[in-house]
Structure formats: C-alpha cells, structure tokens
Amino acid sequence: MQKMRLGRTEMMVSKVGFGGIPIQRLTEDEAVTVVRRCLDLGVTILDSSHVYTTSEERIGKAIAGRRESLILATKTPSRTCDGVASDLNLSLERLGTDYIDLYQMHGVRDFDDLKTVLDPNGPMTVLQEAKRAGVVKHIGLTSHSLDVLKEAVKSPHFETVMVALNFVNDVAANELLPLARENDVGVIAMKPLAGGMLDNITLAFKYLMGFPDVLPLVGIDKTEYIEDVIRIVEAPWSMSETEQHEMARVKAELGTRFCRNCDYCQPCPEGILISFILQVRSAVKRYPPEGIFSGTVGEMMEKVANCQKCGECETKCPYGLPIMDMIDEEADWFLQERGKFLQQYQT
Ligand code: SF4
Ligand code: SF4
Structure with a gap:
C-alpha cells in the first residue's frame, strides 16, 4: 500500500x-x-x-x-x-x-x-x-x-x-x-x-x-x-459530481439528527454528557456488551433522567439538534437493550 x-x-x-x-x-x-x-x-x-x-x-x-x-x-x-x-x-x-x-x-x-x-x-x-x-x-x-x-x-x-x-x-x-x-x-x-x-x-x-x-x-x-x-x-x-451530490444529500439527511461531538452544548448543569449519550449506539456496536452494559456507561445513561429540560444545551448547539428529545430516545433505547442483555445473561 x-x-x-x-x-x-x-x-x-x-x-x-x-x-x-x-x-x-x-x-x-x-x-x-x-x-x-x-x-x-x-x-x-x-x-x-x-x-x-x-x-x-x-x-x-x-x-x-x-x-x-x-x-x-x-x-x-x-x-x-x-x-x-x-x-x-x-x-x-x-x-x-x-x-x-x-x-x-x-x-x-x-x-x-x-x-x-x-x-x-x-x-x-x-x-x-x-x-x-x-x-x-x-x-x-x-x-x-x-x-x-x-x-x-x-x-x-x-x-x-x-x-x-x-x-x-x-x-x-x-x-x-x-x-x-x-x-x-x-x-x-x-x-x-x-x-x-x-x-x-x-x-x-x-x-x-x-x-x-x-x-x-x-x-x-x-x-x-x-x-x-x-x-x-x-x-x-x-x-x-454525482458523488458530491450524494454526500451533500446524506449530510443534509443526517444533519438534523447527527451529533458532531463538538461539545459546544456543555456544560450541562446536571452533568449529562450529551455527546457521549448521542454516540452510545456506535459504542454498543463496537465494544463487548459486558463492558458497555455494566458500570459507568449505564450510570451515564441513567443520568439522562435528571434532565431538567432547561434547554440550555439546545441554544448552544450550532447544528440545532433537538437534544432533549434525542437524549431521551437514546437513554430509552440503551436501557431496553441493557435489560435484554442482562436477561439473556441471567438465563
Ligand atoms: S436540557 Fe437537560 S441536557 Fe440540556 S442542559 Fe438542560 S439539563 Fe442538561
Ligand atoms: S453541540 Fe450539538 S453537535 Fe455539538 S456535541 Fe452538543 S449536541 Fe453534539
């Protein structure tokens, strides 16, 4: 190469x-x-x-x-x-x-x-x-x-x-x-x-x-x-040109729901690590489940329940992401997946 x-x-x-x-x-x-x-x-x-x-x-x-x-x-x-x-x-x-x-x-x-x-x-x-x-x-x-x-x-x-x-x-x-x-x-x-x-x-x-x-x-x-x-x-x-248009199309499609990890939305008064929460699906795909579903990752996801819906993060996000809805969705998804994993593990 x-x-x-x-x-x-x-x-x-x-x-x-x-x-x-x-x-x-x-x-x-x-x-x-x-x-x-x-x-x-x-x-x-x-x-x-x-x-x-x-x-x-x-x-x-x-x-x-x-x-x-x-x-x-x-x-x-x-x-x-x-x-x-x-x-x-x-x-x-x-x-x-x-x-x-x-x-x-x-x-x-x-x-x-x-x-x-x-x-x-x-x-x-x-x-x-x-x-x-x-x-x-x-x-x-x-x-x-x-x-x-x-x-x-x-x-x-x-x-x-x-x-x-x-x-x-x-x-x-x-x-x-x-x-x-x-x-x-x-x-x-x-x-x-x-x-x-x-x-x-x-x-x-x-x-x-x-x-x-x-x-x-x-x-x-x-x-x-x-x-x-x-x-x-x-x-x-x-x-x-076709490829450039396709990139622009995909970017526009993902743009409103894709976290770029810039952390401009921080700090959150409740200590919620927003970018981490929004990338958790990717981590679940790449890491061994026993590591992801136990310990600190789970604790971070549980913290989403403390969100006061103050909206500070959304005003700071340069991409206008609906952060409050997105973190709720990601936390719900994660907790369900963790439940399924633990159930499998216990049986
Ligand atoms: S809306 Fe929730 S996540 Fe956003 S800054 Fe406020 S407490 Fe933190
Ligand atoms: S400011 Fe927006 S894009 Fe940047 S990390 Fe926070 S949610 Fe993601």
Whole structure:
C-alpha cells in the first residue's frame, strides 16, 4: 500500500491505519486472523489502548515476529504520573514490544484537562522521560474537542492529534487541518464512517482520501472490510459530481439528527454528557456488551433522567439538534437493550 508522512514524526505509514476497538468482540483466533490479513495487505500502523480490554494483547500475538516493520500507536486516559507509567508498562507487555512508536494522551476533554496533562510536574513528564529513554518514540493527543485540538497542535509537546473526521462531521477539515499543517502536526482521523452512521464506504473513504496528509484509522473486525477499504484508497482518486451530490444529500439527511461531538452544548448543569449519550449506539456496536452494559456507561445513561429540560444545551448547539428529545430516545433505547442483555445473561 502507498505510504504517507505522519507530520513531523517523519514516520512513513500506510495510507490507512488499523483501529483496535472492534477486535475485542471477536474470538482471539478471529482477531489474530483479522490483524494478520491487514498486515498482509500492507497496513503498517496499528492503534489501540490498554483500555480496549483484549485488543493490545491480540495485536501483540498477531504481530509477533513482524514488529520491526510496524508502527504501533496506543494511548492512556490516565492523568497521573504513576497511572501513565503503569499504563505504558502494561501496553509494552501486552503488545510484546520494548517501545511504542506513538503514545497518546487519550480523550482530553477540555482546557482544564489539557492543563492537567501539561502540568510541569504532571503526566507528560513521564512520557518525555520515556521518550528520552527511547521507550516512546513520539507523543500525541486524542480528543473530541476541536478547541482542545486547536490548542494542542500549537503546543510543542504533541506531534500528532487524533480527531473525528468524516463527510458528515467535517468541521475539523476547515478548523483544524490548516493549523495542523502550519505546525507540521500529523493528523489521524477517527470515525471515518461517522460511528456507523454512514454505510457507503466508497464515498466515506473517497472523502478522506481528498486529504492526502490525513491518516484514516479504520476499526476492523472483518477481513472483507479491510479488503474493500484498501481497494478504494488504492484506486486513483476522483470525485464525481454525482458523488458530491450524494454526500451533500446524506449530510443534509443526517444533519438534523447527527451529533458532531463538538461539545459546544456543555456544560450541562446536571452533568449529562450529551455527546457521549448521542454516540452510545456506535459504542454498543463496537465494544463487548459486558463492558458497555455494566458500570459507568449505564450510570451515564441513567443520568439522562435528571434532565431538567432547561434547554440550555439546545441554544448552544450550532447544528440545532433537538437534544432533549434525542437524549431521551437514546437513554430509552440503551436501557431496553441493557435489560435484554442482562436477561439473556441471567438465563
Ligand atoms: S436540557 Fe437537560 S441536557 Fe440540556 S442542559 Fe438542560 S439539563 Fe442538561
Ligand atoms: S449536541 Fe450539538 S453541540 Fe452538543 S456535541 Fe453534539 S453537535 Fe455539538
């Protein structure tokens, strides 16, 4: 597969990267087969996180003996020095490697969170030390907040950023990419199919291939899927007028009910994580059900019942989404699905 330069990391990576979330849902043998098929087709960069349960371990098994030719990216949600050190060690162990090519501070929510990450005595010091020791080659950041990402690309600390980008959620194309280019920061695009909302993969990947310096990360759980994606990205690039009209049509159709994760609707006085609630169906599709239906996700969904219908969020949403109705619908759906899952589990 053709390669591209990932910003000032100077790493040359395949034009499509492997996203390690969906393999958690497979058996270990299936997961290893899927990863190996991706490698055989020329994928050279794989992204995971130790929080994706079995993902790193399975990737580690699949890449045994081939590590040197690959770029491994992983991440930590921790914001403490001890937490980051421990997460990094866990990732090294699970991936079966003694270095990580790209280690990312994961899911930086807002400016306060970014301040914690960049505290002169905080978690970044651990990564900088690991970088000096050669255990981490490059440091990146992932976020759903465009404001955080715009700040991160101006910082000398991050060599890559990971952002949601697809033809429905295209704000980053205008607001983030020019800044990232100016600062030579590599851009990794997550959610190429808008979290499962787009089913036309040809259009979705053609759109992303229009940005030759952006690396799309594709969550793969079927070998046929990566085969299709590679066929699309390796074909000579063109975008017909018909395809442009189709993108505009799909965008308009989804536009009134599609959350772009920008978090302009926050803060909610009741602490309801609106964008999370509105993306929960995509998470249910990608993550193992026992993780999704237990613990914190369920607690977040239950919180929707505390909504006071104050309407503050709707006045702040730049896309005019009917948030109050949408979160009710998503919470009802989730709680029903959780009920069905628990019933199955108990019988
Ligand atoms: S309407 Fe509900 S979700 Fe929106 S800001 Fe008010 S309490 Fe939060
Ligand atoms: S509901 Fe609107 S403001 Fe809130 S994250 Fe989604 S698109 Fe942004």
